[in-house]
Amino acid sequence: MTKYIVVAAVEILVYAFFIFFLSVESAWILVATLVLIAGLVLARRFMPNRTQIVVDAFKSSRAFVLGLGAVLLLLFPIVASVVLRQGTYWMLVLIQTMIYLMVALGLNFQLGSTGMMNLATAAFYGVGAYAAGMLSLRLGLPAILTLPAAGVIAAAFGLILSVPIYKTKGHYLALVTLAFGYMIVLALDNTAFTGGAQGLMNIPEIRIFGYSFIRPLAGMHFYANYFYLATILLAATVAVFYRLQNSWVGLSLTTIRDDEIAAKCSGVNTAVWKLGAFATGNFFMGVAGALYAHMIGFISPPNFQFIESLVIVSIVILGGMDNLLGITLGAVILVLLPEKMRVITEYRVLIYGVLIVAMLIFRPRGLLPFKPREYHRSLLNRLRGGSK
Amino acid sequence: MSGKKTLFYSTDLEIHFGGLYALQKINIDILENEILGLIGPNGSGKTTFFNVITGIYKPTAGDITYKGESLLGKEPYQISRMGISRTYQSSRLCLELSLLDNVLIGMHNRQKQGYFSAIFSRRKMIAEVADFQDRVVELLDVFNPDLKERMFRPVGELPQIDRRRVEVCRAMAAEPTIILLDEPSAGMTPDETRELMEDIRKVRASMSDVSIMIIEHDMSVISSVSERVIAINFGEEIARGTYEEVAGTPAVREAYLGKEVVHE
Numbered sequence: 081m082t083k084y085i086v087v088a089a090v091e092i093l094v095y096a097f098f099i100f101f102l103s104v105e106s107a108w109i110l111v112a113t114l115v116l117i118a119g120l121v122l123a124r125r126f127m128p129n130r131t132q133i134v135v136d137a138f139k140s141s142r143a144f145v146l147g148l149g150a151v152l153l154l155l156f157p158i159v160a161s162v163v164l165r166q167g168t169y170w171m172l173v174l175i176q177t178m179i180y181l182m183v184a185l186g187l188n189f190q191l192g193s194t195g196m197m198n199l200a201t202a203a204f205y206g207v208g209a210y211a212a213g214m215l216s217l218r219l220g221l222p223a224i225l226t227l228p229a230a231g232v233i234a235a236a237f238g239l240i241l242s243v244p245i246y247k248t249k250g251h252y253l254a255l256v257t258l259a260f261g262y263m264i265v266l267a268l269d270n271t272a273f274t275g276g277a278q279g280l281m282n283i284p285e286i287r288i289f290g291y292s293f294i295r296p297l298a299g300m301h302f303y304a305n306y307f308y309l310a311t312i313l314l315a316a317t318v319a320v321f322y323r324l325q326n327s328w329v330g331l332s333l334t335t336i337r338d339d340e341i342a343a344k345c346s347g348v349n350t351a352v353w354k355l356g357a358f359a360t361g362n363f364f365m366g367v368a369g370a371l372y373a374h375m376i377g378f379i380s381p382p383n384f385q386f387i388e389s390l391v392i393v394s395i396v397i398l399g400g401m402d403n404l405l406g407i408t409l410g411a412v413i414l415v416l417l418p419e420k421m422r423v424i425t426e427y428r429v430l431i432y433g434v435l436i437v438a439m440l441i442f443r444p445r446g447l448l449p450f451k452p453r454e455y456h457r458s459l460l461n462r463l464r465g466g467s468k
Numbered sequence: 469m470s471g472k473k474t475l476f477y478s479t480d481l482e483i484h485f486g487g488l489y490a491l492q493k494i495n496i497d498i499l500e501n502e503i504l505g506l507i508g509p510n511g512s513g514k515t516t517f518f519n520v521i522t523g524i525y526k527p528t529a530g531d532i533t534y535k536g537e538s539l540l541g542k543e544p545y546q547i548s549r550m551g552i553s554r555t556y557q558s559s560r561l562c563l564e565l566s567l568l569d570n571v572l573i574g575m576h577n578r579q580k581q582g583y584f585s586a587i588f589s590r591r592k593m594i595a596e597v598a599d600f601q602d603r604v605v606e607l608l609d610v611f612n613p614d615l616k617e618r619m620f621r622p623v624g625e626l627p628q629i630d631r632r633r634v635e636v637c638r639a640m641a642a643e644p645t646i647i648l649l650d651e652p653s654a655g656m657t658p659d660e661t662r663e664l665m666e667d668i669r670k671v672r673a674s675m676s677d678v679s680i681m682i683i684e685h686d687m688s689v690i691s692s693v694s695e696r697v698i699a700i701n702f703g704e705e706i707a708r709g710t711y712e713e714v715a716g717t718p719a720v721r722e723a724y725l726g727k728e729v730v731h732e
Contacts (some may be wrong), residue, residue: 320587327586327593328579331565335573338562345522346642347548347577356583452566452622456594459601463619 083137085146090134095152099159102170106389107421142457153311157297157304157308168301173419175303178310181411182317182368184395185404186361189321191393192401192450193330194357195337196245197254200261201392206384208234208366209373210268211415213280216374223286227313227370234366235359237264246351249340261386269381279380286374293374306375313371317364318404324360325402326455333357334402334453387429391415394432398439401444409447472499475679476646481530483520490516491703494530498646503680505694505711507687509723513703514584514683515557518648522554523547535645549577551645555652557683563624567615570599570623570634571604574641579640604641611637611671629660633667641672649682661686665693687715699723 101109101164124131138145156174160167183205190196198204208230215221215229244256268274274452275281284291286309299306324330335343336350344350391414399410414435418428439446454460477497483490491513498504517526520533523544532539539547553574561570561628568583579600581593611634618626623634639647652668653661672678678690684690690697691711699707699720707717714720 208715321591322582323590324586327590327597328576328581329583329586331569332576334565334569335562338564339560341524341544342556342562343561343573344544345524345548345554346573346638347545348573349543349545450564452571452620454562454620455597455601458594460620461600462598463601465606 083141084144086134086137087141088148091145091148091152092136095242099163102160102420103164110417110421142361150315154308157300157307160334161300161304168303171301171303171307172204173416175307175310176419177411177415178314179368179372180392180395180415181408182314183365184365184392184399184411185317185321186368186405187392188361188396188404188407189324189333189404190358190361191396192403192407193325193337194333194354196249196354197251197257197360197393198358198361198390199254199258199386199393201265202384202386202388203261203264204238204362204365205372206264206268206368206379206381207237208369209379209384210274210280210369211366212370212373213283213379214274216284217280221286222288223370223374224288226374227367230370230373231363231366232370234377235363236360238358239355241358242355248353256388261389265381265385268384277379277381279313279378279383280373281378283373283377283379306371310371317367320364323406326453329353330453332380356357363409391432394436396446397436398446399450400450402450403446403448406446407450472501474498475502476534478517478521478532479530479543481515481517481520481527481532481567483525483527489703491520491527494700494703494705496698496705498681499681500679501679502696503682503694505690505697505721506681506683506700507685507690507697507714508700508706512701512723514700516703517700518554518650518681518683519665521547521648522552542640543599548642551642552648553639553644554648555650557634557638557650557654559631559635560622561631561638562578564622566620567623567634568604568619568627571608571637571641572600572606574638575600578594578641604637607637607641607671610674611640611667619635629664632656632664636664636668640675642674644678646679648679649680651683651685651686653686658686658688661689669693687711691715706724 101113135401157167157171160170164170183201186204187198187201209341211233212226215226216223220234221229240258241260244253248256254416268279269277286306293301293305293309295305296302297308332343332348332353335346336353340350384442395410395414396407397410398414400406414432418431474497478494481494481496482492494513494517496506496517497506506517508514518526520527521539522538523542524544532549534552537550539550542550562573563723577597581589585592604619605616609620614632615630615637618630623631625631625636633656636649636652639649649668652664656664668680672680680693682690682694694711697707697709697711697714698705699714699717701719701723706719707714707725709717
């Protein structure tokens with residue numbers, strides 16, 4: 081029982097601090113936050129026994145941790161509308177963070193789990209956005225179809241790269257995807273069919289069973305609709321990747337990442353698995369792009385340039401390859417934080433550069449590094465029970 | 469011995485890299501349930517032979533027949549599925565993955581659940597993982613129970629000897645028909661080598677009909693385990709027979725020790 085109280089107390093405190101953090105206008109809040117985090121790190125180091133209680137509480141009640149976290153997240157639009165002066169703005173920032181996180185999770189499946197660098201994530205995200213835009217503008221398809229269709233089209237575009245994917249690796253694959261990313265943006269820029277440099281305008285909002293997403297939701301700004309949809313899509317993305325990682329699929333992919341020859345000689349059809357991992361990652365990037373297109377209603381080629389891909393790569397490297405929680409942390413730090421610090425926003429790219437270099441020197445495996453898979457806790461218990 | 473059937477044979481197998489002939493006219497066969505030792509000095513082509521069998525290198529000429537079927541043009545994963553598994557001269561384990569995962573990947577060919585059940589029917593997937601995990605425990609029970617304690621530890625934390633053991637376990641976990649062991653005792657003390665060989669023998673006894681082809685530099689290992697020995701040098705076979713016969717052949721002694729100088 082105590083563990084639930086501990087978890088609830090910690091989560092609510094963190095949530096309250098987060099809201100407080102968003103509400104304070106002064107840039108000093110960043111310094112205060114850093115001091116607080118440093119304090120927590122020091123406490124963990126010098127009082128390992130006392131802090132262990134908290135860690136154990138979190139580890140032993142995973143369902144409760146996730147459930148309460150979900151409830152707090154779902155309350156955000158309400159809290160933001162009531163408490164925050166710029167509630168609508170922060171809602172948009174959080175949606176943007178979730179969209180970036182979806183793309184980063186897609187990249188993580190390719191880079192973190194399988195070891196394939198993809199520097200064209202923004203392009204695949206763009207393919208999804210344009211696919212959704214065109215399907216709804218030109219063909220009048222409803223959002224319930226354009227979202228998955230955008231994912232499938234983004235995945236299919238990735239398969240154009242299938243030959244380099246299974247024939248080259250490492251830096252060479254990175255270069256191929258880099259070139260591909262530029263080609264996509266150039267093509268979008270110069271094709272009348274996709275609206276050229278002007279992009280696509282007036283992309284219809286999402287409607288699900290006649291419910292329009294631009295209607296205010298219970299007095300809140302219409303972004304609340306998109307906030308909830310983004311939360312659902314993100315939850316689905318996390319669930320899919322969690323399940324894939326903790327299964328034979330994840331095992332085959334990490335073996336390919338660590339030693340491709342060993343994987344082949346153990347019977348893994350590496351070409352098929354690599355294509356599958358690439359397509360799966362791109363699918364979620366495409367869905368994220370579609371969500372963005374419907375929400376903003378206007379997309380143009382500059383939205384999908386290389387610099388955006390760089391942000392996505394930074395999220396994965398900063399957070400920790402093949403660690404879903406780490407990548408979530410990375411997305412919050414790299415997408416949400418710069419929005420808070422308008423001063424910093426101008427130096428965004430510089431800060432990303434410094435951050436990546438610093439991470440590679442001091443913590444090359446990311447904030448939360450990859451951990452050996454346990455598949456499912458029941459299996460661990462089974463082994464402990466069986467070996468006695 | 470005479471009752472055994474030939475499981476695998478290569479006919480006039482050749483591979484050259486540019487002008488360098490790594491293997492020439494190699495005719496090596498292995499019988500069912502046999503342990504064949506492959507010896508030869510460094511660079512004589514032993515590991516290349518393993519790489520050709522497992523499909524990593526494509527031979528320039530000749531053929532390989534296994535269970536009556538040619539292995540030419542087959543991908544490494546297809547050859548693995550036909551029942552040939554191997555270990556490597558320098559370890560090819562995934563150091564960040566747990567010991568359990570490293571052995572589980574050896575069972576890849578028997579996995580029934582795949583991509584879609586991973587996403588949509590997690591219960592089935594977890595049931596199969598549980599089943600396979602039990603099999604790994606069984607295998608470790610026979611092979612080396614000490615390893616069980618560290619099943620969820622990353623292999624990178626294990627000492628060299630245990631890594632070798634895990635690699636052999638991974639090859640055994642595939643329940644293959646032929647296992648190719650490439651210098652399993654490299655970097656081990658004589659005691660550790662003896663222990664490893666004992667472990668391999670135990671697992672082999674618990675499985676049915678496994679042929680082993682073993683590359684070794686440690687002649688005490690070769691002489692104690694192999695029923696037949698083939699020696700190669702500069703990519704060509706120079707002797708075959710029992711260990712004593714091969715060791716007594718002048719060409720073999722010359723390859724290892726150099727030519728005898730006759731003083732006048």
